[in-house]
Amino acid sequence: MSTPPIEQIYDDFSFIDDWEERYRYVIELGRTLEPLPEEAHSAENKVQGCVSQVWLETNREDRPAGPLLTFRGDSDALIVRGLIAILFSLYSGRTPHEILETDAEDAFSRLGLKEHLTPQRSNGLAAMVQRVRRDAAAVAETVS
Secondary structure, X not given: OOOOOHHHHHHHHHHOOOHHHHHHHHHHHHOOOOOOOHHHOXXXXXXXXXXXXXXXXXXXXXXXXXXXXXXXXXXXOHHXXXXXXXXXXXXXXXXXXXXXXXOHHHHHHHHOHHHHOOHHHHHHHHHHHHHHHHHHHHXXXXXX
């Protein structure tokens, strides 16, 4: 099972009116994540600034047109795993430039998540976005 594209997530959210159902959907999205091997649950991959335990692994695939970045991740919290899945729908399989040009805050606003996450979850989500963007910027520097 793979994480659906962000446009499908937008569409799915538009059909779900109840926030309890939306939360269940986010948790289901978390179940689509590829398992993160135990060795990837490392200090290097741990995202600082999250209340829950969060690990993100960035993989670079060099292609003739330039590198693509893909991500794997995990959390000890079900809802956070779902947020990771949404984040990957936005960013995984894209070039560093595309990642840096993508406005995650706008995407999460479109889903209405900003208003329905606790401040701690919002801060953790921002930390995950910063981590992905930092990794993309580091790769972008190597190809400029």
